[in-house]
Amino acid sequence: MNDPTVHAIVLIAVMAVVTFALRALPFLVFGKRETPKFITYLGKVLPYAMMGMLVVFCFKGVKVTQFPYGLPELIAGAITVLLHVWRRNTLISILFGTVSYMLLVQLVF
Secondary structure, three states: OOOHHHHHHHHHHHHHHHHHHHHHHHHHHHOOOOOOHHHHHHHHHHHHHHHHHHHHHHHOOOOOOOOOOOHHHHHHHHHHHHHHHHHOOHHHHHHHHHHHHHHHHHHHO
């Protein structure tokens, strides 16, 4: 198994099987029964919890006592929030927030 092509094919096959299994698991577990209320509750709450964790993760390493005092992160975060409030599109707000942060860090600060 020293051949890189075989290794890549095996990796892709394993990832495909695991992805399919994870997608099929709820249908296998619940079948045609009604989804339990706890699972429905988690489906409503977890996306917001994950976004909160991502915000904490993004801002955890900001040093407000050293130049640039967290300005790129603050500006990019504000752009992300404003775009999301304006357009209500998560993909657009995250994309433009990320691009604005990278441009600020690479070109401005």
